[in-house]
Amino acid sequence: MLALHHENGRLQVVERPDPQPRAGEALLRVRLAGICNTDLEIARGYMGFSGILGHEVVAEVESLGPAREAPPAPATTGLTRAPLPSPVPAPGARVAVEINCACERCDTCRRGERNHCPKRTVLGILGRDGTLAERLVAPVANLHVLPGNVSDEAAVFVEPLAAAFQPFEQVQVDADDRIALLGDGKLGLLLGMAITARGLARRAVAIGRHPEKLAILAALGLRVALESDPVEAGFDVVLEATGSPTGLARALALVRPRGTLVLKSTYAGAPPLDLAPIVIQEVRVLGSRCGPFAVAIDALGRGAVDPTPLLAARYPLRDAVAAFERARRPGTLKVVVDPRA
Numbered sequence: 001m002l003a004l005h006h007e008n009g010r011l012q013v014v015e016r017p018d019p020q021p022r023a024g025e026a027l028l029r030v031r032l033a034g035i036c037n038t039d040l041e042i043a044r045g046y047m048g049f050s051g052i053l054g055h056e057v058v059a060e061v062e063s064l065g066p067a068r069e070a071p072p073a074p075a076t077t078g079l080t081r082a083p084l085p086s087p088v089p090a091p092g093a094r095v096a097v098e099i100n101c102a103c104e105r106c107d108t109c110r111r112g113e114r115n116h117c118p119k120r121t122v123l124g125i126l127g128r129d130g131t132l133a134e135r136l137v138a139p140v141a142n143l144h145v146l147p148g149n150v151s152d153e154a155a156v157f158v159e160p161l162a163a164a165f166q167p168f169e170q171v172q173v174d175a176d177d178r179i180a181l182l183g184d185g186k187l188g189l190l191l192g193m194a195i196t197a198r199g200l201a202r203r204a205v206a207i208g209r210h211p212e213k214l215a216i217l218a219a220l221g222l223r224v225a226l227e228s229d230p231v232e233a234g235f236d237v238v239l240e241a242t243g244s245p246t247g248l249a250r251a252l253a254l255v256r257p258r259g260t261l262v263l264k265s266t267y268a269g270a271p272p273l274d275l276a277p278i279v280i281q282e283v284r285v286l287g288s289r290c291g292p293f294a295v296a297i298d299a300l301g302r303g304a305v306d307p308t309p310l311l312a313a314r315y316p317l318r319d320a321v322a323a324f325e326r327a328r329r330p331g332t333l334k335v336v337v338d339p340r341a
Contacts, residue, residue, distance in 0.1 A: 035335045047125055100115040
């Protein structure tokens with residue numbers, strides 16, 4: 001099969017043997033895979049990953065490996081255990097794939113925190129080949145069957161859209177709260193869509209650098225501002241999705257004392273960090289990563305969110321290196337790779 005391989009900053013489309021599913025895994029044929037900023041940062045050295053890149057995907061189940069022994073029952077801790085998809089998708093089913101592949105047996109997994117399993121591998125990021133290939137294998141427990149009314153072009157956004165909904169799973173945000181969204185890249189725009197879908201746009205403002213991108217959010221009902229525009233500080237919640245090391249300082253300047261700052265950016269390198277404002281203003285800082293696939297799929301199925309206007313370009317897999325170069329251009333939105341082309 002063809003696959004986009006990364007090693008030491010070098011990207012190359014290579015021929016690889018088809019992967020074989022182990023117990024509890026499925027062999028998937030990729031229908032469409034996305035390139036996100038995390039992939040670009042990995043190519044710059046983030047996470048030190050070598051292997052097949054990519055983690056945003058809509059795929060079709062080709063076959064199932066042997067059944068896996070059932071994991072221990074979840075611990076009774078009072079915490080909600082993240083539900084696993086059920087029943088097992090049949091061959092031919094079209095699925096979205098959660099990226100964190102957990103052991104299902106450790107205390108973290110039994111608490112329902114599979115995304116933080118200390119033994120996990122992560123598609124295209126940590127210890128496991130990713131989605132920019134003709135085929136991949138993933139745990140059956142990570143598969144979510146997609147509704148027929150959700151197109152491949154929308155379904156390829158399930159993973160980043162779930163991440164955009166995650167802050168609202170972590171923080172109680174009310175309709176009267178002032179919300180600032182920093183960043184108008186792909187994740188920033190999806191966060192804006194999540195804000196709208198949650199009915200929180202009335203007192204929200206999106207701040208970015210690109211008028212044409214901010215116009216997408218303005219059309220959804222959000223107030224928008226350029227970074228150079230004056231914006232009154234004192235926000236209850238600030239969502240930082242700039243993808244820049246300078247985003248944290250900007251976010252701290254906007255959040256109110258005892259407000260909440262949600263960090264979404266990942267990037268290679270270490271940002272300059274002054275912790276004094278966090279201490280002095282007693283700001284709650286919250287990291288936010290992967291989110292609920294079921295919520296994202298439901299929003300797509302109901303038409304509450306339509307991410308397809310963010311599609312910028314589509315490349316065949318053999319041109320995946322060129323796809324990465326296109327994705328690196330400033331201002332580019334979602335670039336996808338189609339192994340079937």
